[in-house]
Amino acid sequence: MATILVVDDELGIRALLSEILSDEGHTIELAENAAQARACRERMRPDLVLLDIWMPDVDGISLLKEWGAAGQLSMPVIMMSGHGTIDTAVEATKFGAIAFLEKPITLQKLLRAVEQALVKAAPRPLPGTVTYTRVDLMSNGAPGISSPLISTAQPAMVSMGLQSEQVFELDRPLREARDAFEKSYFEFHLAKEHGSMTRVAEKTGLERTHLYRKLKQLGVDLSRNKKGV
Structure with missing residues:
Protein backbone atom coordinates (compact mmCIF):
# COMPACT_ATOMS: atom_id res chain seq x y z
CA MET A 1 0.00 0.00 0.00
CA ALA A 122 6.12 1.71 -9.82
CA PRO A 123 9.79 0.91 -10.64
CA ARG A 124 10.22 -0.40 -14.16
CA PRO A 125 12.08 -3.75 -14.60
CA LEU A 126 15.13 -3.92 -16.83
CA PRO A 127 14.45 -4.84 -20.47
CA GLY A 128 14.12 -8.61 -20.87
CA THR A 129 13.36 -9.19 -17.18
CA VAL A 130 9.97 -10.32 -15.94
CA THR A 131 9.29 -9.53 -12.30
CA TYR A 132 6.45 -10.93 -10.21
CA THR A 133 5.55 -9.83 -6.72
CA ARG A 134 5.37 -12.55 -4.08
CA VAL A 135 1.97 -14.13 -3.67
CA ASP A 136 0.91 -16.60 -1.01
CA LEU A 137 -0.57 -19.66 -2.66
CA MET A 138 -1.13 -21.32 0.71
CA SER A 139 -3.87 -18.88 1.65
CA ASN A 140 -6.58 -21.47 1.01
CA GLY A 141 -4.98 -24.01 3.29
CA ALA A 142 -3.12 -26.29 0.90
CA PRO A 143 -0.77 -28.29 3.15
CA GLY A 144 2.87 -28.52 2.26
CA ILE A 145 2.73 -26.30 -0.81
CA SER A 146 4.54 -23.00 -0.92
CA SER A 147 4.47 -21.31 -4.29
CA PRO A 148 5.83 -17.77 -4.31
CA LEU A 149 6.45 -16.17 -7.66
CA ILE A 150 10.01 -14.95 -7.51
CA SER A 151 11.54 -12.12 -9.49
CA THR A 152 14.70 -13.16 -11.28
CA ALA A 153 17.82 -11.22 -12.15
CA GLN A 154 18.39 -13.31 -15.27
CA PRO A 155 16.92 -11.80 -18.44
CA ALA A 156 13.98 -13.46 -20.14
CA MET A 157 13.37 -16.04 -17.43
CA VAL A 158 10.76 -16.45 -14.71
CA SER A 159 11.44 -18.58 -11.66
CA MET A 160 8.40 -20.09 -9.96
CA GLY A 161 8.58 -22.12 -6.75
CA LEU A 162 6.13 -25.02 -6.76
CA GLN A 163 6.95 -28.17 -4.77
CA SER A 164 10.28 -27.91 -6.55
CA GLU A 165 11.58 -24.82 -8.29
CA GLN A 166 10.83 -24.52 -11.97
CA VAL A 167 12.22 -22.05 -14.43
CA PHE A 168 10.28 -20.77 -17.40
CA GLU A 169 12.35 -19.48 -20.26
CA LEU A 170 10.60 -16.70 -22.11
CA ASP A 171 12.94 -16.73 -25.07
CA ARG A 172 11.06 -19.57 -26.73
CA PRO A 173 7.97 -20.07 -28.93
CA LEU A 174 4.76 -18.87 -27.28
CA ARG A 175 3.10 -22.29 -27.34
CA GLU A 176 6.02 -23.96 -25.56
CA ALA A 177 6.12 -21.25 -22.87
CA ARG A 178 2.35 -21.46 -22.41
CA ASP A 179 2.38 -25.26 -22.14
CA ALA A 180 5.15 -25.14 -19.50
CA PHE A 181 3.18 -22.67 -17.42
CA GLU A 182 -0.11 -24.57 -17.82
CA LYS A 183 1.53 -27.83 -16.75
CA SER A 184 2.81 -26.24 -13.54
CA TYR A 185 -0.58 -24.58 -13.01
CA PHE A 186 -2.48 -27.87 -13.17
CA GLU A 187 0.16 -29.73 -11.12
CA PHE A 188 -0.27 -27.13 -8.40
CA HIS A 189 -4.05 -27.53 -8.32
CA LEU A 190 -3.80 -31.34 -8.42
CA ALA A 191 -1.45 -31.30 -5.43
CA LYS A 192 -3.64 -28.84 -3.56
CA GLU A 193 -6.79 -30.91 -4.16
CA HIS A 194 -5.00 -34.25 -3.51
CA GLY A 195 -5.64 -35.42 -7.05
CA SER A 196 -9.39 -34.83 -7.02
CA MET A 197 -10.32 -34.23 -10.65
CA THR A 198 -13.77 -33.01 -9.63
CA ARG A 199 -12.38 -30.24 -7.42
CA VAL A 200 -9.64 -29.32 -9.89
CA ALA A 201 -12.27 -29.02 -12.64
CA GLU A 202 -14.31 -26.71 -10.42
CA LYS A 203 -11.29 -24.61 -9.45
CA THR A 204 -9.98 -24.20 -12.99
CA GLY A 205 -13.38 -23.79 -14.66
CA LEU A 206 -12.96 -26.75 -17.02
CA GLU A 207 -15.34 -29.62 -17.75
CA ARG A 208 -13.88 -32.94 -16.50
CA THR A 209 -13.53 -34.56 -19.91
CA HIS A 210 -11.78 -31.47 -21.27
CA LEU A 211 -9.57 -31.40 -18.16
CA TYR A 212 -8.48 -35.04 -18.65
CA ARG A 213 -7.60 -34.36 -22.27
CA LYS A 214 -5.69 -31.21 -21.31
CA LEU A 215 -3.66 -32.98 -18.63
CA LYS A 216 -2.74 -35.83 -20.97
CA GLN A 217 -1.76 -33.37 -23.68
CA LEU A 218 0.53 -31.54 -21.23
CA GLY A 219 2.05 -34.79 -19.90
CA VAL A 220 0.87 -34.26 -16.32
CA ASP A 221 1.39 -37.28 -14.05
CA LEU A 222 -2.12 -37.97 -12.73
CA SER A 223 -1.05 -40.70 -10.31
CA ARG A 224 1.43 -38.65 -8.25
CA ASN A 225 -1.06 -36.84 -6.02
CA LYS A 226 -4.14 -38.94 -6.58
CA LYS A 227 -6.06 -39.92 -3.45
CA GLY A 228 -9.48 -40.25 -4.99
CA VAL A 229 -11.85 -38.39 -7.26
Whole structure:
Protein backbone atom coordinates (compact mmCIF):
# COMPACT_ATOMS: atom_id res chain seq x y z
CA MET A 1 0.00 0.00 0.00
CA ALA A 2 1.05 3.59 -0.57
CA THR A 3 1.60 6.74 1.43
CA ILE A 4 -0.64 9.44 -0.01
CA LEU A 5 -0.60 13.18 0.72
CA VAL A 6 -3.97 14.92 0.33
CA VAL A 7 -3.74 18.70 -0.06
CA ASP A 8 -7.03 20.60 0.07
CA ASP A 9 -8.20 23.67 1.98
CA GLU A 10 -11.67 22.17 2.52
CA LEU A 11 -11.90 20.10 5.71
CA GLY A 12 -14.76 18.00 4.34
CA ILE A 13 -12.81 17.02 1.23
CA ARG A 14 -9.74 16.09 3.28
CA ALA A 15 -11.82 13.98 5.65
CA LEU A 16 -13.70 12.22 2.85
CA LEU A 17 -10.61 11.35 0.80
CA SER A 18 -8.75 10.27 3.92
CA GLU A 19 -11.56 7.91 4.93
CA ILE A 20 -11.90 6.36 1.47
CA LEU A 21 -8.18 5.86 0.89
CA SER A 22 -7.53 4.63 4.44
CA ASP A 23 -10.20 1.98 3.91
CA GLU A 24 -8.21 0.86 0.87
CA GLY A 25 -5.18 0.31 3.11
CA HIS A 26 -3.19 3.42 2.24
CA THR A 27 -1.43 5.66 4.76
CA ILE A 28 -2.81 9.19 4.50
CA GLU A 29 -1.25 12.55 5.40
CA LEU A 30 -3.28 15.75 5.22
CA ALA A 31 -2.36 19.34 4.39
CA GLU A 32 -4.69 22.33 4.09
CA ASN A 33 -2.34 24.71 2.29
CA ALA A 34 0.88 24.89 0.30
CA ALA A 35 3.08 25.50 3.35
CA GLN A 36 1.86 22.33 5.05
CA ALA A 37 2.12 20.43 1.77
CA ARG A 38 5.78 21.42 1.35
CA ALA A 39 6.56 20.31 4.90
CA CYS A 40 4.73 17.00 4.51
CA ARG A 41 6.36 16.28 1.17
CA GLU A 42 9.81 16.91 2.62
CA ARG A 43 9.17 14.89 5.77
CA MET A 44 7.43 11.81 4.42
CA ARG A 45 8.29 11.62 0.71
CA PRO A 46 4.80 10.40 -0.33
CA ASP A 47 4.17 7.87 -3.07
CA LEU A 48 1.36 10.03 -4.45
CA VAL A 49 -0.07 13.54 -3.95
CA LEU A 50 -3.69 14.58 -4.44
CA LEU A 51 -3.44 18.35 -4.90
CA ASP A 52 -6.29 20.86 -4.99
CA ILE A 53 -5.89 23.69 -7.52
CA TRP A 54 -7.76 26.48 -5.78
CA MET A 55 -6.20 27.21 -2.38
CA PRO A 56 -6.07 30.55 -0.50
CA ASP A 57 -2.30 31.03 -0.17
CA VAL A 58 -0.55 29.36 -3.11
CA ASP A 59 -2.66 27.61 -5.74
CA GLY A 60 -2.01 24.01 -6.69
CA ILE A 61 -0.66 24.76 -10.16
CA SER A 62 1.93 27.13 -8.70
CA LEU A 63 2.97 24.52 -6.13
CA LEU A 64 3.21 21.90 -8.88
CA LYS A 65 5.45 24.23 -10.92
CA GLU A 66 7.57 24.90 -7.84
CA TRP A 67 8.13 21.20 -7.19
CA GLY A 68 8.93 20.59 -10.83
CA ALA A 69 11.44 23.45 -11.04
CA ALA A 70 13.17 22.21 -7.87
CA GLY A 71 13.35 18.64 -9.14
CA GLN A 72 10.97 17.48 -6.40
CA LEU A 73 8.38 15.76 -8.56
CA SER A 74 9.64 12.33 -7.56
CA MET A 75 6.04 11.23 -6.99
CA PRO A 76 2.95 11.33 -9.23
CA VAL A 77 0.53 14.22 -8.62
CA ILE A 78 -3.20 14.13 -9.27
CA MET A 79 -4.81 17.57 -9.48
CA MET A 80 -8.32 18.24 -8.14
CA SER A 81 -10.72 21.12 -8.75
CA GLY A 82 -14.37 21.98 -8.56
CA HIS A 83 -13.98 24.80 -11.09
CA GLY A 84 -11.62 23.21 -13.56
CA THR A 85 -11.72 23.52 -17.31
CA ILE A 86 -10.06 21.62 -20.12
CA ASP A 87 -7.40 24.35 -20.27
CA THR A 88 -6.73 23.93 -16.55
CA ALA A 89 -6.34 20.17 -16.94
CA VAL A 90 -4.00 20.60 -19.90
CA GLU A 91 -1.91 23.13 -17.99
CA ALA A 92 -1.65 20.83 -14.98
CA THR A 93 -0.52 17.95 -17.19
CA LYS A 94 2.03 20.19 -18.91
CA PHE A 95 3.65 20.97 -15.56
CA GLY A 96 3.86 17.35 -14.42
CA ALA A 97 0.45 16.26 -13.12
CA ILE A 98 -0.42 12.69 -14.02
CA ALA A 99 -4.22 13.12 -13.88
CA PHE A 100 -7.00 15.61 -13.19
CA LEU A 101 -10.11 14.92 -11.09
CA GLU A 102 -13.13 17.19 -11.18
CA LYS A 103 -15.09 17.73 -7.97
CA PRO A 104 -17.34 16.32 -6.72
CA ILE A 105 -15.07 13.30 -7.04
CA THR A 106 -16.84 9.97 -7.36
CA LEU A 107 -15.51 6.94 -5.49
CA GLN A 108 -14.94 4.98 -8.69
CA LYS A 109 -13.00 7.76 -10.43
CA LEU A 110 -10.88 8.41 -7.34
CA LEU A 111 -9.85 4.79 -6.84
CA ARG A 112 -9.18 4.28 -10.55
CA ALA A 113 -7.02 7.41 -10.78
CA VAL A 114 -5.05 6.47 -7.64
CA GLU A 115 -4.50 2.91 -8.84
CA GLN A 116 -3.33 4.01 -12.28
CA ALA A 117 -1.02 6.67 -10.83
CA LEU A 118 0.62 4.19 -8.46
CA VAL A 119 1.08 1.65 -11.26
CA LYS A 120 2.78 4.26 -13.44
CA ALA A 121 5.00 5.28 -10.54
CA ALA A 122 6.12 1.71 -9.82
CA PRO A 123 9.79 0.91 -10.64
CA ARG A 124 10.22 -0.40 -14.16
CA PRO A 125 12.08 -3.75 -14.60
CA LEU A 126 15.13 -3.92 -16.83
CA PRO A 127 14.45 -4.84 -20.47
CA GLY A 128 14.12 -8.61 -20.87
CA THR A 129 13.36 -9.19 -17.18
CA VAL A 130 9.97 -10.32 -15.94
CA THR A 131 9.29 -9.53 -12.30
CA TYR A 132 6.45 -10.93 -10.21
CA THR A 133 5.55 -9.83 -6.72
CA ARG A 134 5.37 -12.55 -4.08
CA VAL A 135 1.97 -14.13 -3.67
CA ASP A 136 0.91 -16.60 -1.01
CA LEU A 137 -0.57 -19.66 -2.66
CA MET A 138 -1.13 -21.32 0.71
CA SER A 139 -3.87 -18.88 1.65
CA ASN A 140 -6.58 -21.47 1.01
CA GLY A 141 -4.98 -24.01 3.29
CA ALA A 142 -3.12 -26.29 0.90
CA PRO A 143 -0.77 -28.29 3.15
CA GLY A 144 2.87 -28.52 2.26
CA ILE A 145 2.73 -26.30 -0.81
CA SER A 146 4.54 -23.00 -0.92
CA SER A 147 4.47 -21.31 -4.29
CA PRO A 148 5.83 -17.77 -4.31
CA LEU A 149 6.45 -16.17 -7.66
CA ILE A 150 10.01 -14.95 -7.51
CA SER A 151 11.54 -12.12 -9.49
CA THR A 152 14.70 -13.16 -11.28
CA ALA A 153 17.82 -11.22 -12.15
CA GLN A 154 18.39 -13.31 -15.27
CA PRO A 155 16.92 -11.80 -18.44
CA ALA A 156 13.98 -13.46 -20.14
CA MET A 157 13.37 -16.04 -17.43
CA VAL A 158 10.76 -16.45 -14.71
CA SER A 159 11.44 -18.58 -11.66
CA MET A 160 8.40 -20.09 -9.96
CA GLY A 161 8.58 -22.12 -6.75
CA LEU A 162 6.13 -25.02 -6.76
CA GLN A 163 6.95 -28.17 -4.77
CA SER A 164 10.28 -27.91 -6.55
CA GLU A 165 11.58 -24.82 -8.29
CA GLN A 166 10.83 -24.52 -11.97
CA VAL A 167 12.22 -22.05 -14.43
CA PHE A 168 10.28 -20.77 -17.40
CA GLU A 169 12.35 -19.48 -20.26
CA LEU A 170 10.60 -16.70 -22.11
CA ASP A 171 12.94 -16.73 -25.07
CA ARG A 172 11.06 -19.57 -26.73
CA PRO A 173 7.97 -20.07 -28.93
CA LEU A 174 4.76 -18.87 -27.28
CA ARG A 175 3.10 -22.29 -27.34
CA GLU A 176 6.02 -23.96 -25.56
CA ALA A 177 6.12 -21.25 -22.87
CA ARG A 178 2.35 -21.46 -22.41
CA ASP A 179 2.38 -25.26 -22.14
CA ALA A 180 5.15 -25.14 -19.50
CA PHE A 181 3.18 -22.67 -17.42
CA GLU A 182 -0.11 -24.57 -17.82
CA LYS A 183 1.53 -27.83 -16.75
CA SER A 184 2.81 -26.24 -13.54
CA TYR A 185 -0.58 -24.58 -13.01
CA PHE A 186 -2.48 -27.87 -13.17
CA GLU A 187 0.16 -29.73 -11.12
CA PHE A 188 -0.27 -27.13 -8.40
CA HIS A 189 -4.05 -27.53 -8.32
CA LEU A 190 -3.80 -31.34 -8.42
CA ALA A 191 -1.45 -31.30 -5.43
CA LYS A 192 -3.64 -28.84 -3.56
CA GLU A 193 -6.79 -30.91 -4.16
CA HIS A 194 -5.00 -34.25 -3.51
CA GLY A 195 -5.64 -35.42 -7.05
CA SER A 196 -9.39 -34.83 -7.02
CA MET A 197 -10.32 -34.23 -10.65
CA THR A 198 -13.77 -33.01 -9.63
CA ARG A 199 -12.38 -30.24 -7.42
CA VAL A 200 -9.64 -29.32 -9.89
CA ALA A 201 -12.27 -29.02 -12.64
CA GLU A 202 -14.31 -26.71 -10.42
CA LYS A 203 -11.29 -24.61 -9.45
CA THR A 204 -9.98 -24.20 -12.99
CA GLY A 205 -13.38 -23.79 -14.66
CA LEU A 206 -12.96 -26.75 -17.02
CA GLU A 207 -15.34 -29.62 -17.75
CA ARG A 208 -13.88 -32.94 -16.50
CA THR A 209 -13.53 -34.56 -19.91
CA HIS A 210 -11.78 -31.47 -21.27
CA LEU A 211 -9.57 -31.40 -18.16
CA TYR A 212 -8.48 -35.04 -18.65
CA ARG A 213 -7.60 -34.36 -22.27
CA LYS A 214 -5.69 -31.21 -21.31
CA LEU A 215 -3.66 -32.98 -18.63
CA LYS A 216 -2.74 -35.83 -20.97
CA GLN A 217 -1.76 -33.37 -23.68
CA LEU A 218 0.53 -31.54 -21.23
CA GLY A 219 2.05 -34.79 -19.90
CA VAL A 220 0.87 -34.26 -16.32
CA ASP A 221 1.39 -37.28 -14.05
CA LEU A 222 -2.12 -37.97 -12.73
CA SER A 223 -1.05 -40.70 -10.31
CA ARG A 224 1.43 -38.65 -8.25
CA ASN A 225 -1.06 -36.84 -6.02
CA LYS A 226 -4.14 -38.94 -6.58
CA LYS A 227 -6.06 -39.92 -3.45
CA GLY A 228 -9.48 -40.25 -4.99
CA VAL A 229 -11.85 -38.39 -7.26
